[in-house]
Amino acid sequence: MRGLLRFLARNYFILLFLLFEAISIGLLVNYNNFQRVKFFNSSNSLIASVYKSFNAVSSFFHLQQSNADLAQENARLRTMLEQYRQSTVAVDSTAIVAELTASDSVDLRYEFIPAKVINNSFVRQYNYITLSKGSDDGVKVDMGIIGPGGVVGIITSVSRHYATGPTILNKRWKVSAKIQNSNYFGSLAWDGQDPHYARLNEIPFHVQMAVGDTIVTSGFSDVFPEGVPIGTIETFDHASGRNFFAIKVKLLTNFANLSFVEIVKNNHLEELEQLQELNTDE
Amino acid sequence: MNSGIFKYIGSWLILVLLQVLLLNHIQISGYVNPYLYILFILTLPFNTPNYLLLLLGFLLGLNIDIFTNTLGMHAAATTFVAFIRPSVINLISSRDVLELNQLPRISELGFSWFFRYSLIMVLSHHLFLFYIEVFTFSGFFHTLLRSLLSSALTIVLILVSQYMTAKQN
Known part of the structure; x- marks a missing residue:
């Protein structure tokens, strides 16, 4: 016992270090369950109010662009x-x-709630947006966010006055999308490289497409209405050994300059969920 | 001693706010994002007890994480630099340096010492942070480039801030 205590006393620095690292990595790995750590993110009213008061000043510099x-x-x-x-x-x-x-x-079927962007990042691998509307304004988890250029993100945490969630520029979130002309759909995801481009996957080889074709939401996900623009095809590639096209999509939303967005409220969501629950029961 | 504590609380607040409100919005072609806030760990006095060093490092990282929705990521990186700090200081300084000085500042230890010190600390922090952020070694060189460029900018900012605060004292 005394030996153990002496060991602990002598190596406490390393042990404490390992303890803190274990906590950090644990938090990092479990963070996928967005809702579980509801308190520790930027929809927390203290954190959001810091962002909001700073935004009150900084938004003046973007006014001209936002108006345009x-x-x-x-x-x-x-x-x-x-x-x-x-x-x-x-x-x-x-x-x-x-x-x-x-x-x-x-x-x-869909209503739109206007909201102001009070914080938004685009340089990291997992980017999030914070909005100045919360549960008091009827915002709920899993509502979509649309900006002037089209799809922006989805809401995963809501407090009374604020809401936050991942944007397209977040490797943990994908959106169901289709090519407007041909109606073939796939999933659109960001690869973490360039904030101006995303990738559209799962489009089979027989689909006809051209550079510049518009990519829009498919409407399958209940989150966004059908046909909300996302981006245009920049390049597409028929790589050997693959079953699907590698499509690079230029995003229409400029995440560096996003001031006002709309939150999508799906009035049929409850009805849809009840109906779909019947399927899983049987 | 009391005024010293208030000074550190003040520098904590300033560095965290500067980081989340200003520096996190700096983007140069998607690569460069300086993390100046670790200056707080760099400038703690030499006689800071080890457990306090780790605790402060962990809490500072957690504080940044709460703002950026990246729970655990910055905490892991700052705990790591807090852990290596005593060894780094021992590695680059002779005995009398530590006896004569109390604060690891450019005004007390000179440019050469402070540059080596911040170079090692910032590089360790940024490499750790950027690799834990992508959580994979695919795209190894892309991540390496991002961490090196960001480190360079952070070090410049640290040196500038050292000269700015040195004048006031």
């Missing part, structure tokens, strides 16, 4: 609206407009 982005998105949406309006006029305007405006028949 928002104006551009506005213009895009206005064009789309005009296209819809013209197409309904061509068919039978009154009936469709009446149907759309009748309040009880409107069943919005």
